[in-house]
Amino acid sequence: PAPPPPRSSRLSSPFPTSPRPPPAIRIHSNGTGSGGAMGSASPSVNLNKKATFQEPMALTRTSSNGSSTTTNTTNATVSRIRLGICAMDKKARSKPMSEILKRLDAQTFEPIFFGDDVILNEPVENWPECDVLIAFYSNGYPLEKAEKYHSLRKPYLLNDLRMQRTLMDRRRVYDLLEESGIDVPRHVFMSRDGYISTGTGDGHRPEGEGDDGGMDGNGCKEDPEIEEHDDHIEVNGVIINKPFVEKPVDADDHNIAIYYPSSAGGGCKKLFRKVGDRSSEFYPEINEIRRDGSYIYEEFIETQGTDVKMYTVGPDYGHAEARKSPAVDGKVERNPDGKEVRFPVILTLREKEIARRIVLVFKQQVCGFDILRIQEGDSLVSYVCDVNGWSFVKNSRKYYDDCATILTEHMLAAVKPKSKISFSALAPLLATMEDTVEDTYRSKTKKKRHNRGPSIADRVKSLLMGDNASNANEEDEALDLHASDTENSALCEVPEDFKPVREIVPDRLATEPASIVPSGASSLAETDDDAQSRSGDPMVKTTHQEELRCVLTVIRHGDRTPKQKLKGDITEERFLQYFHDHTADVKKDLKVKAKKPMVEFLECVKAVIKDKEQEGAKKNREVLYKVRHIRDILQRWKFSGLNRKLQMKPRKWIVEEYPDGNVTKCSEL
Numbered sequence: 001p002a003p004p005p006p007r008s009s010r011l012s013s014p015f016p017t018s019p020r021p022p023p024a025i026r027i028h029s030n031g032t033g034s035g036g037a038m039g040s041a042s043p044s045v046n047l048n049k050k051a052t053f054q055e056p057m058a059l060t061r062t063s064s065n066g067s068s069t070t071t072n073t074t075n076a077t078v079s080r081i082r083l084g085i086c087a088m089d090k091k092a093r094s095k096p097m098s099e100i101l102k103r104l105d106a107q108t109f110e111p112i113f114f115g116d117d118v119i120l121n122e123p124v125e126n127w128p129e130c131d132v133l134i135a136f137y138s139n140g141y142p143l144e145k146a147e148k149y150h151s152l153r154k155p156y157l158l159n160d161l162r163m164q165r166t167l168m169d170r171r172r173v174y175d176l177l178e179e180s181g182i183d184v185p186r187h188v189f190m191s192r193d194g195y196i197s198t199g200t201g202d203g204h205r206p207e208g209e210g211d212d213g214g215m216d217g218n219g220c221k222e223d224p225e226i227e228e229h230d231d232h233i234e235v236n237g238v239i240i241n242k243p244f245v246e247k248p249v250d251a252d253d254h255n256i257a258i259y260y261p262s263s264a265g266g267g268c269k270k271l272f273r274k275v276g277d278r279s280s281e282f283y284p285e286i287n288e289i290r291r292d293g294s295y296i297y298e299e300f301i302e303t304q305g306t307d308v309k310m311y312t313v314g315p316d317y318g319h320a321e322a323r324k325s326p327a328v329d330g331k332v333e334r335n336p337d338g339k340e341v342r343f344p345v346i347l348t349l350r351e352k353e354i355a356r357r358i359v360l361v362f363k364q365q366v367c368g369f370d371i372l373r374i375q376e377g378d379s380l381v382s383y384v385c386d387v388n389g390w391s392f393v394k395n396s397r398k399y400y401d402d403c404a405t406i407l408t409e410h411m412l413a414a415v416k417p418k419s420k421i422s423f424s425a426l427a428p429l430l431a432t433m434e435d436t437v438e439d440t441y442r443s444k445t446k447k448k449r450h451n452r453g454p455s456i457a458d459r460v461k462s463l464l465m466g467d468n469a470s471n472a473n474e475e476d477e478a479l480d481l482h483a484s485d486t487e488n489s490a491l492c493e494v495p496e497d498f499k500p501v502r503e504i505v506p507d508r509l510a511t512e513p514a515s516i517v518p519s520g521a522s523s524l525a526e527t528d529d530d531a532q533s534r535s536g537d538p539m540v541k542t543t544h545q546e547e548l549r550c551v552l553t554v555i556r557h558g559d560r561t562p563k564q565k566l567k568g569d570i571t572e573e574r575f576l577q578y579f580h581d582h583t584a585d586v587k588k589d590l591k592v593k594a595k596k597p598m599v600e601f602l603e604c605v606k607a608v609i610k611d612k613e614q615e616g617a618k619k620n621r622e623v624l625y626k627v628r629h630i631r632d633i634l635q636r637w638k639f640s641g642l643n644r645k646l647q648m649k650p651r652k653w654i655v656e657e658y659p660d661g662n663v664t665k666c667s668e669l
Helices: 095-101 116-121 143-153 161-167 170-179 349-362 397-415 456-465 528-535 573-582 595-615 621-636
Strands: 057-064 069-076 081-086 109-113 132-135 187-190 226-228 232-235 238-241 244-248 256-259 268-275 278-283 295-299 306-313 318-324 342-344 366-376 379-388 590-592 646-648 652-658 661-668
Touching: 081 095, 081 397, 095 397, 132 143, 132 397, 143 161, 161 170, 161 349, 170 295, 170 349, 170 379, 187 232, 187 238, 238 295, 306 349, 306 397, 318 349, 349 366, 349 379, 573 590, 573 595, 573 661, 590 595, 595 621, 595 646
Parallel strands: 081 109, 081 132
Antiparallel strands: 057 069, 187 295, 226 232, 232 238, 244 256, 244 295, 256 268, 268 278, 306 318, 306 366, 318 342, 366 379, 590 646, 652 661
């Protein structure tokens, strides 16, 4: 038999080699069937039956160093990580989700789709068991049942469920963003449901309001004050001038309105979810705000017609795109495939720190948020105006690859911390990854969880550094999902006090060339102190030691439609006169593309045809054939755009004598 691979080999199996039977799994199915095979992505098994694996599986790991390829095969019985997709079918089986799931290793993960019928109709006790749970809210989703299921089965959560309730109220989102030191537009809350803001949303509170001043017997604010004027409103003593934005506090309500001042003609622009090619409509007769519920009123930020949408996968990965703002004219710009036109964006250091804080504070590994960029003096300021839950980039193969790789490593580190992995896409990021954000952005820390185990980043980093090499052959006890604490969905400990991003992060893009930055391999051994000293700013710890700035591609296709040309030698007097009338130098070529001179040339061609026909069709047969051909081409389409061009090249010249002097004229074209 072949000797086992050495422990230090980068080609070793990603799982322990000690054989042990996998735990039985229960998988829900809409029908009946037998136990699923390991290679199946969606086994069909009765709900109340158990599927067992009959034969050991051969794990294959292939690695290439550019000159040779080596394959190690280990016969071992290994249980896959059961990845539960607990979301509405419209989201769970969407193209972005499918693209990411199919990139997960089928020998490592077993996707289990719960389905709408199970989520809506079955009790949580009958929901399939899983090790890792992807659950996120959308229209009609029973979030309470998902929370109950998590309490019952204790799977590892990628996106925290309780924080998703926070995302459902825009006021709570704004308050939490302010607490995190992230800039938001100047705003005020008109809360008719008794909500009390922890930030600046309530405006100027009366003295003693924190001690039940201004409250009714139930602890709710009494009669919020609002005054509406022609060009501004005043809520709780805060004046918001028009133009301002009116947002419903319910994050599911996308009926947002922008009110304009009378100096600009007044009126209201209503924004809504895209319907066809429209995302907003203007109503000049509407000038009064709505009074049927609770709203956020915020200053309208002029962003030169663009919005930036940011998508994150963990705290250290982000993808940003710019799109045309719906506040411009309401028309959605689409590409030939019918997708909204978007453009890639290079983020500033502040925006990267904003993305990191949002992931950590809202405890959402995969999420999206909207940024409004404006120029304030010499600096670029970014305001966050919305935070969404689980959000994907659409039609980006690079994003799908990166997302699948990062989620794989996070799930392995959380669920199977002793599994050996031979390569990590997170290697360049982990040298300075501050998963607990301990000393940089806070002055005091919560002291609640003293027994907290290592974070996800610590686990991944320890795997890459080889700390578990001595335990590579021990029995895998990785499915202990509660080694750290019961709240395993939290990404890290969240600081109580964040310093504002403006104060600690410089307003600039990454300026250090990649050529002078250490490679990802060497950065693993680098300490945080080394990273600080190289960055030059002790308050800023960069998370990316290398950053791909751009990819330049030059493409030349070899298949094109040949130009359609009609050439000929002309000596007709009318054509020569047309040339002389439209050129300033008879020695140079004349190029005609504009509509008016092209129409004049067509009239000239028709006149030549008429003259030749009067002289005799047989006598001028060759000339008539050529001139009629020119006429047909000119009359085929309307004169618009650049679909035709006339070029006259002088070939011969003559000199005519006049009393005032000699004149050079063209005699042949």
